[in-house]
Amino acid sequence: MNDHFAPQYAGPGGRSGGGRVQPLVRESRENLSFAVNREVFVSREIFEREQRAIFDRCWIYLGHASEVRNPGDYKTRSVAGRPVIFCRDRSGQVHGLINSCRHRGAIVCREREGNARGFYCMYHGWTYNTDGTLRGVPDEASYPPSFDKAAMGLAHVPRLESYKDFYFVSFDRNAVDLETYLAGAKAYIDLVVDQSPSGRMEIISGIQEYDIKANWKLLVENSVDDYHLVATHSTWLNYMRNSGVNMSPPKGSGLLLPTKGLGKDLGNGHLTTDNPNYRGRPVARWISVYGEDAKADIEAIRAELAARLGEARAARVADTNRNLAIFPNLVINDGSSVTVRHFTPVAPDLMHVTAWALGPVEETEAQRARRLHAFLTFYGPGGFATPDDVAALENAQQGYASWREVPWNDLSRGMAKNEHTNTDEEHLRVFWRRWSELMEAHA
Amino acid sequence: MNKPLDATVSRAEIEDFLFHEADLLDNWKLDDWLALLTDDAAYYVPPNDKPDADHRTTLFTIADDIVRLRERVIRLKDPNCHAEYPPSRTRRLIANVRIVGVDGDTIGVAANFAVYRYRRGEPVREFVGHYRHKLRRVGGVLKIAERRAILDAHELGPMGSVSFIL
Ligand code: FES
Ligand SMILES: [Fe+2]
Numbered sequence: 001m002n003d004h005f006a007p008q009y010a011g012p013g014g015r016s017g018g019g020r021v022q023p024l025v026r027e028s029r030e031n032l033s034f035a036v037n038r039e040v041f042v043s044r045e046i047f048e049r050e051q052r053a054i055f056d057r058c059w060i061y062l063g064h065a066s067e068v069r070n071p072g073d074y075k076t077r078s079v080a081g082r083p084v085i086f087c088r089d090r091s092g093q094v095h096g097l098i099n100s101c102r103h104r105g106a107i108v109c110r111e112r113e114g115n116a117r118g119f120y121c122m123y124h125g126w127t128y129n130t131d132g133t134l135r136g137v138p139d140e141a142s143y144p145p146s147f148d149k150a151a152m153g154l155a156h157v158p159r160l161e162s163y164k165d166f167y168f169v170s171f172d173r174n175a176v177d178l179e180t181y182l183a184g185a186k187a188y189i190d191l192v193v194d195q196s197p198s199g200r201m202e203i204i205s206g207i208q209e210y211d212i213k214a215n216w217k218l219l220v221e222n223s224v225d226d227y228h229l230v231a232t233h234s235t236w237l238n239y240m241r242n243s244g245v246n247m248s249p250p251k252g253s254g255l256l257l258p259t260k261g262l263g264k265d266l267g268n269g270h271l272t273t274d275n276p277n278y279r280g281r282p283v284a285r286w287i288s289v290y291g292e293d294a295k296a297d298i299e300a301i302r303a304e305l306a307a308r309l310g311e312a313r314a315a316r317v318a319d320t321n322r323n324l325a326i327f328p329n330l331v332i333n334d335g336s337s338v339t340v341r342h343f344t345p346v347a348p349d350l351m352h353v354t355a356w357a358l359g360p361v362e363e364t365e366a367q368r369a370r371r372l373h374a375f376l377t378f379y380g381p382g383g384f385a386t387p388d389d390v391a392a393l394e395n396a397q398q399g400y401a402s403w404r405e406v407p408w409n410d411l412s413r414g415m416a417k418n419e420h421t422n423t424d425e426e427h428l429r430v431f432w433r434r435w436s437e438l439m440e441a442h443a
Numbered sequence: 444m445n446k447p448l449d450a451t452v453s454r455a456e457i458e459d460f461l462f463h464e465a466d467l468l469d470n471w472k473l474d475d476w477l478a479l480l481t482d483d484a485a486y487y488v489p490p491n492d493k494p495d496a497d498h499r500t501t502l503f504t505i506a507d508d509i510v511r512l513r514e515r516v517i518r519l520k521d522p523n524c525h526a527e528y529p530p531s532r533t534r535r536l537i538a539n540v541r542i543v544g545v546d547g548d549t550i551g552v553a554a555n556f557a558v559y560r561y562r563r564g565e566p567v568r569e570f571v572g573h574y575r576h577k578l579r580r581v582g583g584v585l586k587i588a589e590r591r592a593i594l595d596a597h598e599l600g601p602m603g604s605v606s607f608i609l
Contacts (some may be wrong), residue, residue, distance in 0.1 A: 112492060112597075206490040206502030209598035232525065235518040242514060352600075357502040369499035373506070382488055382505035384518060387526035387604035395525075398564075 025436035026408075027429070032415040034429055038403035041215035041396075046439075047348045053442030054328050054435070055080040057172045059181050061330040061342045062086050062096055062157075064358070065165035066202035072115040072130055078344060078352075079169050084157060085109050085119070086167065089131035096157035096169050097132045108154065119154070128154050164193045165201065184266030188324045192334050194317050195283040196360035197304060203340065204372065208355040210381045214393035215400075216329060216345040219353070220431050222389050223331040223341070224273050224323050226261060226422040227413065232392050236384040239377070240279060244288040263420045263427030269327030269434025271427040277321045279336060282371040283360070284318045289377070290370055297367065327434055332358075337375035349397050355380060452585075457552055457578070458540045460585050465535040468608050473516045476608070480587050481579055484509045487591045488605055494593045504605050519607070526606035532561040533607060537574075549588065552576045556592070558609060568602050570609055571595050 024037040024046070040046055060079050063086040067075050074087035076099055083099035085108075101108050106123040109116070118135055119128045127136040132154035137143070159170040161178035163186060168178055179186065193199055212219065222228070230237070261275030280287030284302035286295050305314040321335035333339045341355040357375050359368060378385045399406075411432065414424025467476040488505040489496055498506035507515060518524050536557045544551035558570040577589035592609040596602065 204502050205493055205500065206496060207492045207598075208490060208502065208504060209492075209600065210603055211599075211601050212603070234523045235521050238521070239511075239514045239518065242517070243510075365499060372498065372500075372502055375502060376506055377511070380502075380504060381599055381604040382503075382606075384515070387606035388524070390604050391525040391606075 023436070024439070025432045027433070032412060034411045034415060034425070034432075035408040036411060036432055037407050038400045038409060039407065041218065041400045042348050042403055044348055047345065049439060049442060050345065051081065053438045055171075055345075057170070057175065057438065058328050059159075059161070059168040059170045059175065059178055060328075061326070061340075062160070062167045062169045064201075064203045064340070064356075065094065065162065065167065066200075066361070067113075068094060070115065072117060073113075074109065074116055074130070075113045076109050076111065079157070080171060081344065082157075082171070083107055084169065085154070087116075087130055089129070090117075091131070093131065094160070094162070094167065095130075095132060096160040096167070098155040098157065100155075101126060102134065102152045102154065132156060164189055164199075181268055182326065183268045183270060184264075185268075185270040185272070185324060185326050188266065188272050188322055189332070191317055191320075191322065192324075192332060192338060192358070194309060194313070195305075195338075197308060197362050198360075200361045201338075201358050202361045204357040204359055204368070206357070208353075208380045210353050210390075211346075212343075212351050212353055212390050212393055213349055214351065214390075214397035215348055216343050216351040217431075217435070218393045218396055219343050219351060220325055220329070220331070221428050222393055223333070224263065224271060224325050224422075224427055225425070226263075226273055226275070227425070228389075228392065229423075232388050233385045235388070236378060239384055240289075245279060261422030263422050263424055265427065265430040266324075269431055269438075270325060271430045272322050272324040273422040273427065275321045275422055277319050277335070279321070280374065281318060281321070281335070282337060282367065282374055289374070294366075294370055301367070325431065327431065333379065336378045337371050339375065339379050451580075452542065452545070452550055454540060454542055456585070457542060457550070458537075460578070461537050461540060461552070461554055461574075461576075464587070465537055469533050469535055471519075471530050473519055473608070477513065477516055480509065480512070480590075481581060482509060484512065484587055485589050486512050486515075486608075487589070488609055489591070489593055491594055491596055491598050504599070505609075515608075524606075526604055529563075531607055534559045534561075539573075548579050550578045550580075550585075552578055560607065570602055570605075 024040050026035045062079055063075055063077060068086060068088040071088055071090045071092055074085050077084050077086055085097040085099045088094050099107055099109055101121040101123065103124055103126050106121055108119045108121045108128060116130060118130060125138045126134065129135050134149050134152045157169045158173045159175055161168060163178055163182055193201055261273055264272050264274055266272060277285055280289060284298050284305055286298040302318060305318055324332045329343050331341045338358040339355055340358050341353060343351045343353045345351050357372060359371050376383055380386050411425045411428055414420055414426055417424065420426035464479055486505060486507040487498055487503060489503050493501050519527055522528050537554050539555040541553045542550060543553045554574045556572060556574055560568045572592060572594040575591040575593060576587060578585050579588040
């Protein structure tokens with residue numbers, strides 16, 4: 001009996017005519033089946049509900065401490081749809097300020113980035129200090145006694161916390177603290193940060209900002225879905241092979257590349273792949289693409305790692321690739337290079353993606369150049385792989401126009417197994433279970 | 444400033460060369476296009492937020508040396524290059540061509556471009572910006588030693604991927 005997958009139109013938002021809420025994510029542990037209703041990718045009502053149930057409640061990535069290194073440094077960002085100034089005030093304190101004038105709402109800071117003594121609103125000329133406090137109001141004498149200048153600074157985001165220099169915002173004043181929220185994801189951030197001898201990583205200059213005409217949740221899936229590697233990325237695999245990189249999987253295994261990779265549940269909807277590295281890493285595994293002259297340098301990086309962390313931990317850092325998805329919309333890929341990528345839903349079928357490269361602050365110019373070269377081989381809108389991911393996601397989104405006729409995505413892969421590999425879908429199910437839980441709590 | 448700085452090259456010759464290159468790219472004659480490049484050629488698309496940056500210290504959209512550029516062409520000709528299969532229809536308009544400097548055998552060239560990219564069932568995607576190329580005469584024939592396509596938009600945004608040769 002497979003009525004589990006039978007088309008059932010439940011009406012917008014999963015509500016049937018009788019007002020009963022139909023689950024959008026269906027899991028049966030007895031039948032070993034798992035399905036996601038395609039309505040979640042197309043419905044405007046579900047999109048709006050996500051904003052309230054997820055983006056207004058979770059911790060959302062804002063930026064990295066290295067981006068506001070000096071007093072007065074600022075970046076303007078959109079976070080969960082809100083205009084935010086990420087800045088360091090003149091005394092060195094980091095803030096997330098809502099970038100909307102307390103007078104009548106105009107965007108106060110209109111530049112992408114810079115170093116400021118303060119922020120000046122172009123509309124009526126109110127000025128603010130870099131800590132958000134209101135400094136000047138033209139013709140202040142015309143305001144009545146009720147006007148409290150001290151209370152009219154730029155609003156701060158309700159919550160701002162950081163873990164190892166990664167700053168997150170929550171618009172829910174009652175959210176659990178960030179470290180509790182990150183749960184098992186912290187250990188995987190640590191693996192990235194451990195690449196730096198001083199534990200200090202930095203965002204490298206140059207931002208990749210591009211749209212994908214697809215629902216944001218498809219990029220969460222795609223970022224950790226290693227099942228698609230061979231079909232979607234054969235041209236990248238060819239490039240590696242043509243470059244003399246040994247791409248053959250370890251023997252004695254029938255799995256897809258890379259073998260023995262795992263998909264892991266990190267709690268609170270966070271998940272990661274955790275794969276043996278076969279494709280080279282700037283820290284610290286040489287491949288032929290880097291050139292012979294890079295060999296000694298990479299060995300030296302590896303030796304530093306081993307001396308500082310011990311052989312076992314060094315191997316953990318240098319010999320595994322990890323695609324970490326922090327619920328709901330941050331992905332840190334630590335593979336050919338390190339990317340920090342977050343994405344903002346704009347409409348059910350549109351997201352804005354922002355991606356950066358991350359590297360140890362100690363890197364020499366040659367090491368940095370190698371890291372960036374490795375990054376572009378795979379990642380980004382001009383890379384050999386990401387454009388095909390984008391094509392896959394946009395293709396899927398186009399397919400969902402038939403969501404009423406073909407309502408269910410199948411995500412049961414690997415359900416009968418005890419060990420969940422990176423090419424199974426257990427770690428994708430982790431995301432969907434959390435998504436479903438939060439959405440139902442807000443139904 | 445329009446007079447050629449090197450008597451051996453004229454703007455008309457540069458224009459003919461760039462128009463020919465555009466024609467090869469619009470017609471997906473990518474092997475013929477590769478033949479226009481020197482053996483040490485490079486191809487850059489800087490990030491939209493740092494158009495003047497150096498690819499060794501800044502994350503670019505594309506920063507190919509000749510090795511990766513040849514691999515890029517292999518990829519673009521492969522039906523498994525999903526982002527460009529079937530290949531986009533593109534149309535390049537190249538204007539405001541100038542010779543901006545001659546240094547030994549290297550000719551600095553600037554030009555504006557508008558590239559329209561069409562895919563079935565999709566609205567047009569427009570790529571507007573300017574080129575900064577370094578051309579070199581090799582055995583009497585003009586070749587591209589460095590090719591830099593700088594986009595005007597503040598972000599890639601609706602352009603999405605730069606999955607074809609810009
Ligand atoms: S809206 Fe900013 S000063 Fe009036
Ligand atoms: Fe992919």
